[in-house]
Amino acid sequence: MDRRVQRTRDMLHQALISLMIEKGYEAVTVQDILDRANVGRSTFYTHYVGKQDLLISGLKNLSKHLLEHQRAALASKGSFRETGLGFSLALFEHVHSHRNVYNAIVGRQSGTVVMTELRAVLADLVRNDLKTLSPNERSSSDLPRNAVVHFVVGALISVITWWLDERSKLSPAEADAIFRRLTLPAILNQGRPL
Amino acid sequence: MDRRVQRTRDMLHQALISLMIEKGYEAVTVQDILDRANVGRSTFYTHYVGKQDLLISGLKNLSKHLLEHQRAALASKGSFRETGLGFSLALFEHVHSHRNVYNAIVGRQSGTVVMTELRAVLADLVRNDLKTLSPNERSSSDLPRNAVVHFVVGALISVITWWLDERSKLSPAEADAIFRRLTLPAILNQGRPL
DNA sequence: ACGGTACTGAACATGATGTTCAGTACCTCA
DNA sequence: TGAGGTACTGAACATCATGTTCAGTACCGT
Numbered sequence: 001m002d003r004r005v006q007r008t009r010d011m012l013h014q015a016l017i018s019l020m021i022e023k024g025y026e027a028v029t030v031q032d033i034l035d036r037a038n039v040g041r042s043t044f045y046t047h048y049v050g051k052q053d054l055l056i057s058g059l060k061n062l063s064k065h066l067l068e069h070q071r072a073a074l075a076s077k078g079s080f081r082e083t084g085l086g087f088s089l090a091l092f093e094h095v096h097s098h099r100n101v102y103n104a105i106v107g108r109q110s111g112t113v114v115m116t117e118l119r120a121v122l123a124d125l126v127r128n129d130l131k132t133l134s135p136n137e138r139s140s141s142d143l144p145r146n147a148v149v150h151f152v153v154g155a156l157i158s159v160i161t162w163w164l165d166e167r168s169k170l171s172p173a174e175a176d177a178i179f180r181r182l183t184l185p186a187i188l189n190q191g192r193p194l
Numbered sequence: 195m196d197r198r199v200q201r202t203r204d205m206l207h208q209a210l211i212s213l214m215i216e217k218g219y220e221a222v223t224v225q226d227i228l229d230r231a232n233v234g235r236s237t238f239y240t241h242y243v244g245k246q247d248l249l250i251s252g253l254k255n256l257s258k259h260l261l262e263h264q265r266a267a268l269a270s271k272g273s274f275r276e277t278g279l280g281f282s283l284a285l286f287e288h289v290h291s292h293r294n295v296y297n298a299i300v301g302r303q304s305g306t307v308v309m310t311e312l313r314a315v316l317a318d319l320v321r322n323d324l325k326t327l328s329p330n331e332r333s334s335s336d337l338p339r340n341a342v343v344h345f346v347v348g349a350l351i352s353v354i355t356w357w358l359d360e361r362s363k364l365s366p367a368e369a370d371a372i373f374r375r376l377t378l379p380a381i382l383n384q385g386r387p388l
Numbered sequence: 389a390c391g392g393t394a395c396t397g398a399a400c401a402t403g404a405t406g407t408t409c410a411g412t413a414c415c416t417c418a
Numbered sequence: 419t420g421a422g423g424t425a426c427t428g429a430a431c432a433t434c435a436t437g438t439t440c441a442g443t444a445c446c447g448t
Contacts, residue, residue, distance in 0.1 A: 002446065004394055029435060040396045045437065112306035143372055150356035151349050151376050158348025162341050178337055182345050186376045196415065198425055223404060234427045239406065 009047060011037035013058055016051075021104045025055070025114055056117050063121045066090055070125055080133050081184055087125055088156065088179060092172035095160055099168060106161050119153055126152045133187070148187060155183050203241060205231035207252050210245075215298045219249070219308055250311050257315045260284055264319055274327050275378055281319055282350065282373060286366035289354055293362060300355050313347055320346045327381070342381060349377050 015037035019028045030051055034041055048054045066087040073086020095102050105114045126149050134142065159179040163170060170178075209231035213222045224245055228235055242248045260281040267280020289296050299308045320343050353373040357364060364372075 002394070004445065008395080030437085031435075041437085042397075042439080043395050046394080050436085112310055116306055143375070144356075144360075146360070147353060147356050147372055148376070150352040154348035154350075154352025154355075155345050156348075158344040159341060161348075162338075162344035166338075166340070178341055181337070182342070182380045186380045196425070198414065202426080224406090225404075235406085236408080236428075237426050240425080244405085 005047075008037075008039055008043060009057075011039055012044065012047070012054055015039075016054055016058070017101055021100050024104055025051075052113060055114060059117050059121060062094060062118075063124075065094065066121070066125055070128060074129070074132055081188065084133065084184065084187070085126070085129055085152070085180070089173065089176045091122075091156075092160070092163075092176045092179075095164070096168065096172045099164065102160075102164055106164050115157060119157060122153045122156060123149055126156075130187075152183055152187065155179065199241075202231075202233055202237060203251075205233055206238065206241070206248055209233075210248055210252070211295060215294050218298055246307060249308060253311050253315060256288060256312075257318075259288065260315070260319055264322060268323075268326055275382065278327065278378065278381070279320070279323055279346070279374070283367065283370045285316075285350075286354070286357075286370045286373075289358070290362065290366045293358065296354075296358055300358050309351060313351060316347045316350060317343055320350075324381075346377055346381065349373065 012033060015033045016028065019032050019036060023032075028051065030041075030044060033039075033051070033054070034044055048057070069090040070087040073083045076083055127145070130145055130148060130152075156179060159175065159182070163175040206227060209227045210222065213226050213230060217226075222245065224235075224238060227233075227245070227248070228238060242251070263284040264281040267277045270277055321339070324339055324342060324346075350373060353369065353376070357369040
């Protein structure tokens with residue numbers, strides 16, 4: 001890829017991130033990004049459709065990273081209780097090491113756009129995992145798979161949000177443990193009616 | 195309250211709702227609302243700060259409704275498994291009877307603003323419930339209450355979202371049962387570590 | 389060093405937001 | 419029922435963000 005293209009896109013990503021930390025996603029205008037990145041207006045629009053497009057393209061990296069962790073966990077031996085949702089710890093760690101960015105996102109009420117994109121990424125991962133747990137869509141007493149996928153993703157996002165609100169008094173491992181303690185029993189007890 | 199004020203606010207609410215159904219929340223402009231409601235621009239801004247303010251004021255009714263159901267459930271005898279989260283069925287029923295509105299909200303990726311407001315309303319209700327379950331903040335092995343609150347709200351919103359996506363193949367009672375089957379065990383097993 | 393591609397930057401069109409204010413209509417309350 | 423107050427009107431204006439266009443310039447890959 002042309003070096004100029006790389007440079008430009010890097011500058012734009014950096015600019016967006018640093019601006020989000022300062023003002024929150026919504027408050028950032030395209031003009032802000034251009035000024036910070038030192039990139040011409042028309043240039044921006046040749047690369048991205050808009051602010052959100054730039055954001056989404058940044059989330060692709062995270063997605064790849066989590067996918068690797070998931071694959072590793074699925075390959076190893078163990079019950080679902082141990083190997084299931086094998087990307088969750090990696091996610092908590094990623095959030096922790098970028099917590100200034102995430103704080104700018106979740107605190108501000110603005111970050112719902114970002115979170116929506118993140119949801120989509122996570123839903124794919126969770127669906128993968130559940131497929132290995134029970135490859136056939138559903139046995140008679142199971143819950144619909146999509147319901148469970150939505151449930152898990154919602155729970156995960158919620159715990160992360162809470163954890164960030166607490167300003168990381170807990171380590172990533174501890175937060176992950178809470179998430180798993182709340183969520184895994186629900187998944188595994190599916191077949192057992194109330 | 196001055197009858198003119200009532201009329202104006204009613205018209206504005208109706209307009210917003212019908213427009214949301216047609217275009218989704220984000221796509222609606224203040225001007226759209228004014229045209230539909232037949233209300234002057236300056237009038238709008240004397241009543242509401244903006245589009246979102248109008249929306250939020252509409253959610254107040256729902257909040258009151260759910261609170262009543264919760265109070266009734268808490269007053270009745272029974273284990274937490276039966277009386278806990280006593281507003282959930284009422285919520286599923288409310289969503290069902292306004293499903294055209296909610297479909298416009300959740301489908302469109304736009305509705306995150308609405309959902310954020312709804313989250314806040316639900317968090318208050320859930321917190322109420324959990325307080326009655328264990329009035330003291332936490333025994334040693336319990337999870338932090340806020341974590342559980344976030345978890346429950348996230349799960350609830352997720353199940354509702356999924357349910358709407360399925361275009362209501364299930365009755366409100368069935369969807370509610372799924373939610374409770376996934377969530378209540380997680381709450382009740384809190385003290386039991388993995 | 390050449391051909392091609394990417395970047396520039398200013399100008400423009402568009403469209404939404406929110407404010408102002410003098411004039412008009414309507415409501416409440418006595 | 420009428421007087422006084424309050425709410426609504428609507429047009430004009432200021433502001434600001436978005437997204438497009440295009441001729442000119444700088445830089446890259448080979």
